[in-house]
Structures are given as C-alpha cells and as structure tokens.
Amino acid sequence: MKLTTIKAYILKEFMELYRTRLIIMVYLMPSMIVLLFGYGIRMDVTHARILIIDNDQSKFSQMLTSKFEHTKYFNAKVLHVSEKEALRSIKQAKTDAVLIIPSSFEKRLLHGQKSEIGIFVDASFPTRATTIEGYIKGTVLDTASEVAQRGGLSAKGLITLNQRTLFNQAMRDEDAIVPGLIGLVLLVAPAILAALLIVKEKEEGTIFNFYASPLSKGEFLLAKLFPAFLLHSINIFILFLIAVYIFNVPFRGSFMLYWLSSELYILISLSIGMLISVITSRQIVAVVLTVIITIIPGFLYSGMLMPISSMVGESYIEAHLFPVMYYNHILYDTFLIGQGLGSKKIIMYLLILVGFAVVLFSAGTLLLKKEMK
Amino acid sequence: MKIFAMIVSKELLSFLRSIGLVLVVLYSFTADVYIAGSGIQIKPRNVVVGYVDATGGGVSQKILSKLHQPEFRPPVMFLSQKALSDAIFNKEVMVGLVFDDDFEKNYRSGKKAQINLLLDATAASQSLTTLIYLQNIIIDFQSMNFPLVLKSHKLFNQNADNHSFIALTELLSVITLLIVILTAIVFVKEKEDGTWDIMLLTPVNPKIIILAKSFSQVLIVMAGVVLSLGFVIFGAFDVPLNGSFWAFMLLTFFYSISSAGIGLFVAAVSKNVMQVAQLSIIIMMPLIFLSGAWTPVYAMHPVFQTLSLFSPLRYYIEGTESIFFRGTEFIDLWPYFSGVLILGTLLYLYGFRKIGKLF
Known part of the structure; x- marks a missing residue:
C-alpha cells in the first residue's frame, strides 16, 4: 500500500469533483428527484370531477347526489344536459366521470323493479379510472344498502368491514412513495457518479497516467470510489431529513439499521457503476447505460407501485435478482414497520445485500484492466 | 435553401x-x-389474501369464494391471528381477513356482522384500490336481491x-x-x-x-x-x-x-x-x-x-x-x-x- 500516493489521488479526486461542479449533481440530483416525485406523483384520487345528470329529481336521487357532493373524493356538478353534451365535456378533458340517474328511479325502486344507473368514466388515465369507478360504485351501493336497511328490503344482517390498515394508517401517498424513492435514488446516483469517474479518464486519455503509475488496481479503485462513497454517505442523512421533515413520513425503526444498510447499498450501487465503466468508453454511453440498468428495476421492483407478493412468474424471479427489493424491504421496515433485527427475514436480506456487494465489487476489480488494449 | x-x-x-x-x-x-x-402495472393483480375463519364456514366461505382471479389469488388459510399478522409483517400477505366466531350468528339474526380486515398499506394506491374492491364485493354480496343495477362504462379504454x-x-x-x-x-x-x-x-x-x-x-x-x-x-x-x-x-x-x-x-x-x-x-x-x-x-x-x-x-x-x-x-x-x-x-x-x- 502506497498510502501517500493514495492520499494524493483521493485529494485530486475531491478537487476534481469540486472543480467540474459534479459535486452539485451529487447533492442536487437525489434531493431533487425525491422532492419532485414526492410532490408530483399522486396515486390517490381526490376531487374527481363528476357530472351528475339527475333525470328523476326525487328524494332518493337527491340523497344520492348529496352523497357525492359531501365527500372530498368528488367535485360534483349536477347539470341538466344531454348525454351527448356530457360526453363532449369528457372528450374535452373537463370531466372525469358522468353519472346518469334514470327518470322514475325512486318509483321503480320502491316497487322493487330493477332500475339502472349509468356510469361513464374517462379511462384515458386507466388507474385513476379504476379508482374513480370504484369510488362511484361504492358510494352508490352504500347509499342503496342504507336505503334498503331503512326500508326493510333486506332481511339479513348488514356486513361491515372493520378495516385496520397497517403501517400507513392514513394511506398517504407520501409514506408509500418516499422511502421507495430513497431506494431508487441511492441506486441510481452513486452508480452514475462511479461510472463517470473512470470513463471520463478513459475518454480524456488521462487513464494512461494510471496505467503508468505505480498504483495497483485495488488502490486505484479505492482512491476513485472513496470520495464518491463519502459524499454519497451524506446523502443518506439528507434524504432521511427530507423524508421525515418535509414529507412527514414516520420513522419507526432503528436509525442504525437504516444507516448501515444504506451504506452497504451505496457500495453495491458504486460497484454497478464501476462495472459499467469497465465496459464502456464514452461518458454519454456510460450515463445512458447506467440509467437504463438502474432506473427501471429500481422502480419496478421497489414495492412502491406493486407489492412483491403480488408478482407472478418471471417478474417475481427478476425481482429477486436485483438488490432493490432487499434494500427496500429493510427501508420500508425502518420507516413504517419497525421490526428491526428482530425479524429473521431482515437479517437474511441484510446478508444477501452483503453478498451482492462482495460479488459485484470483486467482479469490477477483476474486470478492470491496468494496461492498454 | x-x-x-x-x-x-x-x-x-x-x-x-x-x-x-x-x-x-x-x-x-x-x-x-x-x-x-x-x-x-399499477392495478392490483394477484393480491395474496390470508384469512382466519372461526365461524366454521358458511357465509364466510361464500364471501371468500367471491375473491377470484385476476385480482386476487385463492385465499390462504391461517390458523391464528398471530400467524396471519406475522405473514403480513413479512410482506408475504397483503390482505388479512378475520371472521370472528359470532360473525355468522350475527349475520343470520339480522344484527351487524363485522369482518376484521388487516391491510398492508405500504403501497398506498394498491391497498386503496384493493380495499375498494373488497368493499364492493361485500356490498355486492348483500345487495344481490336488491333491485339496482349499476351499468358502468369505461370510455375509450374499456379494460x-x-x-x-x-x-x-x-x-x-x-x-x-x-x-x-x-x-x-x-x-x-x-x-x-x-x-x-x-x-x-x-x-x-x-x-x-x-x-x-x-x-x-x-x-x-x-x-x-x-x-x-x-x-x-x-x-x-x-x-x-x-x-x-x-x-x-x-x-x-x-x-x-x-x-x-x-x-x-x-x-x-x-x-x-x-x-x-x-x-x-x-x-x-x-x-x-x-x-x-x-x-x-x-x-x-x-x-x-x-x-x-x-x-x-x-x-x-x-x-x-x-x-x-x-x-x-x-x-x-x-x-x-x-x-x-x-x-x-x-x-x-x-x-x-x-x-x-x-x-
């Protein structure tokens, strides 16, 4: 080990990060992504614009419309327009759904005759359409069963769901998305930085300095990755503060576990970047390749859009091949659940992450060449 | 030019x-x-449901049989609430349904019958939609003899x-x-x-x-x-x-x-x-x-x-x-x-x- 050389190299790396303003990227990008996604992604639907065409004007139909008017889920408008005009307003993207109450709705209902309520939902935004449709059906059927109970139409008891949502009681989007975003960002950002650090030297030709220097491969990597590792370690804390204080995500687990597993995860991410820089020779290609390799699995297998338990077939297997799933399990545990090391699964996942780090890092070291091609 | x-x-x-x-x-x-x-894919698919049934079947099984593909996988039976909540904590199961022993009695005698629902809400939007599905299934179940039809159309993208x-x-x-x-x-x-x-x-x-x-x-x-x-x-x-x-x-x-x-x-x-x-x-x-x-x-x-x-x-x-x-x-x-x-x-x-x- 040539400690003074390594020290000089590390110093040079720090200086370079600072001078090329790459340091702004190191701190700006992760926080920006978390803030943007955190504010920009809203999966829950509130204030859906619903147009109600009430052709009946009876007590029942008014009861129904008032149900829609008094909830935060809908912005209801009761209008007397033709179906065609309602449809046009959907086409102009001014309305999300139309509810049509038929004439003599109350009369038929009281006589026990079938009556039909029409629902039209704009499905250009499919997920929202499903949610809106579910809300509408729920509201209508809820009102209906209330009426039925009062009118003695059904003889059997009323079944209610006594829901106890775990981990994210208010079902806030922030609680669900922000920890997953930390998992995504800590995978992408260090990988890009590590990929750039080596490819840049290749592109500019300064890599020959390393070829000619007495530094060994391991020492070179140490000098290259140590600054990146250190700088991104600070991001762990910044992201934590953003999550807890800006988005008010609860933190129920142990901070030590969060911190240690995140450091481990950064190491994995740096190794991925290193592997990419071994095979590419141009910066722009390295960046694009890193983004492709890390962002898509980082999203898909993060568990924030879709629980891993709901995956089937190949995607279930693929999810297990990427480190994201394991880290995010620990991450969500520290934020929302708080089992900590008491759970066997978490210890196992931690060990798997260690395995990932060791394998990827040694692969990168082995493949890096210290000579001309 | x-x-x-x-x-x-x-x-x-x-x-x-x-x-x-x-x-x-x-x-x-x-x-x-x-x-x-x-x-x-953001819509709930293949959601794993676990249940504990203390009623001995009947109405509870009828409700469970309404949970079907592609939204739900066949419900998995657990012997105790403890085992069920452990599985939810380890994220092996997303939804847990608990039927208490007086559930069926209450239902048959026209009283309020309660199903306890445990839901992992980590993926908030999915859990919300799943919850809506479950509620609709139960409302559907009891309004089968109720004279109301909801004709729903998703415009432009039917499925x-x-x-x-x-x-x-x-x-x-x-x-x-x-x-x-x-x-x-x-x-x-x-x-x-x-x-x-x-x-x-x-x-x-x-x-x-x-x-x-x-x-x-x-x-x-x-x-x-x-x-x-x-x-x-x-x-x-x-x-x-x-x-x-x-x-x-x-x-x-x-x-x-x-x-x-x-x-x-x-x-x-x-x-x-x-x-x-x-x-x-x-x-x-x-x-x-x-x-x-x-x-x-x-x-x-x-x-x-x-x-x-x-x-x-x-x-x-x-x-x-x-x-x-x-x-x-x-x-x-x-x-x-x-x-x-x-x-x-x-x-x-x-x-x-x-x-x-x-x-």
Whole structure:
C-alpha cells in the first residue's frame, strides 16, 4: 500500500469533483428527484370531477347526489344536459366521470323493479379510472344498502368491514412513495457518479497516467470510489431529513439499521457503476447505460407501485435478482414497520445485500484492466 | 435553401456514423418504451389474501369464494391471528381477513356482522384500490336481491388497460429527453472539437446553420416516433387511435421544435457533453414529472399547476391523450396546439438568440 500516493489521488479526486461542479449533481440530483416525485406523483384520487345528470329529481336521487357532493373524493356538478353534451365535456378533458340517474328511479325502486344507473368514466388515465369507478360504485351501493336497511328490503344482517390498515394508517401517498424513492435514488446516483469517474479518464486519455503509475488496481479503485462513497454517505442523512421533515413520513425503526444498510447499498450501487465503466468508453454511453440498468428495476421492483407478493412468474424471479427489493424491504421496515433485527427475514436480506456487494465489487476489480488494449 | 439541405444531410450522416448514438436512440424508442409499457402495472393483480375463519364456514366461505382471479389469488388459510399478522409483517400477505366466531350468528339474526380486515398499506394506491374492491364485493354480496343495477362504462379504454397508457407516456418522455439532448449535443460536439470556429469561417449565414442543425435533429426524432408507433405502440400494445394520426404527427412536430429550443439553450450554456447531460436532466426531470405524465395536472399541488402552464410538455401530453384515447375532434384540440405553438415559438426564439450570440 502506497498510502501517500493514495492520499494524493483521493485529494485530486475531491478537487476534481469540486472543480467540474459534479459535486452539485451529487447533492442536487437525489434531493431533487425525491422532492419532485414526492410532490408530483399522486396515486390517490381526490376531487374527481363528476357530472351528475339527475333525470328523476326525487328524494332518493337527491340523497344520492348529496352523497357525492359531501365527500372530498368528488367535485360534483349536477347539470341538466344531454348525454351527448356530457360526453363532449369528457372528450374535452373537463370531466372525469358522468353519472346518469334514470327518470322514475325512486318509483321503480320502491316497487322493487330493477332500475339502472349509468356510469361513464374517462379511462384515458386507466388507474385513476379504476379508482374513480370504484369510488362511484361504492358510494352508490352504500347509499342503496342504507336505503334498503331503512326500508326493510333486506332481511339479513348488514356486513361491515372493520378495516385496520397497517403501517400507513392514513394511506398517504407520501409514506408509500418516499422511502421507495430513497431506494431508487441511492441506486441510481452513486452508480452514475462511479461510472463517470473512470470513463471520463478513459475518454480524456488521462487513464494512461494510471496505467503508468505505480498504483495497483485495488488502490486505484479505492482512491476513485472513496470520495464518491463519502459524499454519497451524506446523502443518506439528507434524504432521511427530507423524508421525515418535509414529507412527514414516520420513522419507526432503528436509525442504525437504516444507516448501515444504506451504506452497504451505496457500495453495491458504486460497484454497478464501476462495472459499467469497465465496459464502456464514452461518458454519454456510460450515463445512458447506467440509467437504463438502474432506473427501471429500481422502480419496478421497489414495492412502491406493486407489492412483491403480488408478482407472478418471471417478474417475481427478476425481482429477486436485483438488490432493490432487499434494500427496500429493510427501508420500508425502518420507516413504517419497525421490526428491526428482530425479524429473521431482515437479517437474511441484510446478508444477501452483503453478498451482492462482495460479488459485484470483486467482479469490477477483476474486470478492470491496468494496461492498454 | 441548398445550403440548408446540405447541412441537414451532413448532420444526418454524422448521426448515422456514430453507431453508439444510433443504438441509444433506437433502444429508447423501442425497447425502453416496450419495457416500461409491459412492466409497470399499477392495478392490483394477484393480491395474496390470508384469512382466519372461526365461524366454521358458511357465509364466510361464500364471501371468500367471491375473491377470484385476476385480482386476487385463492385465499390462504391461517390458523391464528398471530400467524396471519406475522405473514403480513413479512410482506408475504397483503390482505388479512378475520371472521370472528359470532360473525355468522350475527349475520343470520339480522344484527351487524363485522369482518376484521388487516391491510398492508405500504403501497398506498394498491391497498386503496384493493380495499375498494373488497368493499364492493361485500356490498355486492348483500345487495344481490336488491333491485339496482349499476351499468358502468369505461370510455375509450374499456379494460382500463394500463400498458398502452404507460407505453404512450413513456414515448412522450423519450421524445422530450432525446430532442433536448440530441440538439444540444450537435452544437456542443462542435464546440468541444473546435470545428465551431471553422463553421464560422465559412461564408454560410450562421442563422441557416443553426436552423438546419436543429431541424436535422427534429427529423431524427420524428423518424424515431414513427418507428416507435409502428413497432411498439401499435405493434406490441395495440393502443387505440381514436383521433387523427396526422394531428398527432403535427403536434409532435411543433413540440419537437419547441424542445429543440430548450436544447439550443442548454448548448449555449454548457461547455462539454457531460454538462449537457447534467443540465438536460436537471431541466427535463421537473418538466416531465410536473406536466401530467404520472398524475393529471389538476390533481397536483396548486403551485405546480400554475407552473405547469409554462411547460409545453403539459399541452403535448394532454393533447396526445385526447387524440389517442378520447378521439377529440380537431377543433377541440386548439388549446393544445396553441399552447405548444406559443411556448414553442418563444422557447425556440430564446434558444436561437442565446446560441446565436456565440457567433
């Protein structure tokens, strides 16, 4: 080990990060992504614009419309327009759904005759359409069963769901998305930085300095990755503060576990970047390749859009091949659940992450060449 | 005009010669769109349900039999509440239903019968939708002899098929990102290589050079769009096109020019390719995320709603959705066209002047 050389190299790396303003990227990008996604992604639907065409004007139909008017889920408008005009307003993207109450709705209902309520939902935004449709059906059927109970139409008891949502009681989007975003960002950002650090030297030709220097491969990597590792370690804390204080995500687990597993995860991410820089020779290609390799699995297998338990077939297997799933399990545990090391699964996942780090890092070291091609 | 055509063909040629760039563009327009479209599924599918049944069957089993594919997997039985909640904590089960022993008695005797529901709400939107499904199943179950029919129609996309939607959104993001980066790189490459000065020595009007160079990149992206539409959007996902194809192409063309303006600006302020990449990401990420690609604009924070009025992407996304899914008539598309055109002209003029100052 040539400690003074390594020290000089590390110093040079720090200086370079600072001078090329790459340091702004190191701190700006992760926080920006978390803030943007955190504010920009809203999966829950509130204030859906619903147009109600009430052709009946009876007590029942008014009861129904008032149900829609008094909830935060809908912005209801009761209008007397033709179906065609309602449809046009959907086409102009001014309305999300139309509810049509038929004439003599109350009369038929009281006589026990079938009556039909029409629902039209704009499905250009499919997920929202499903949610809106579910809300509408729920509201209508809820009102209906209330009426039925009062009118003695059904003889059997009323079944209610006594829901106890775990981990994210208010079902806030922030609680669900922000920890997953930390998992995504800590995978992408260090990988890009590590990929750039080596490819840049290749592109500019300064890599020959390393070829000619007495530094060994391991020492070179140490000098290259140590600054990146250190700088991104600070991001762990910044992201934590953003999550807890800006988005008010609860933190129920142990901070030590969060911190240690995140450091481990950064190491994995740096190794991925290193592997990419071994095979590419141009910066722009390295960046694009890193983004492709890390962002898509980082999203898909993060568990924030879709629980891993709901995956089937190949995607279930693929999810297990990427480190994201394991880290995010620990991450969500520290934020929302708080089992900590008491759970066997978490210890196992931690060990798997260690395995990932060791394998990827040694692969990168082995493949890096210290000579001309 | 001849010079214009010459520069355009020179740029196209040099694009085709850099194989790496061609591959990246091809990948983005085909595989990337395909992966995004086929991979991301937000609707609940195959939800694992666990249950504890202390009633001995009957009504509880009838309700459980209503949970079927593709939304739910066959419910798994647990012997105790403890085992069930452990499985939920380890994320092996997402929904737990507990039927207490007096559930059936209460139901039969006309009293309030309660099902206890444990729900892992980590993926909030999925759990919410799952909850809605469950509630509807139970309401459906008891209103079977109730004279009310809900006739529900999902317009424009009957099955609420998410793949086509996500693929289309991804294509729009790819167009945005590529046109900005490609335009910026064409100029910065010359700066880096020093051929910029040689360009200035030629007796060609610099305005024509700038116009021709940015136009060539718009052409590349338009070609990519056609490829992507043919192979991925219509080929693999069978996305419906309810409106006019040419309206979409025209909108894309205008939008590309406006984004090329952003590219010109990026090129004017950055010194090398690396800075182009960084700057484009910093500018494009907020644009893409706050323009309604993932969440409709009206559902966002009011501050972002106002900000997004200045984003050409917002009009482009809404316009494209209207053309593809809603099948809006050409006349009703005017807000989108005018938004893209006005912002596009302003952006392009600004970028044009900014990079023109380098002469």
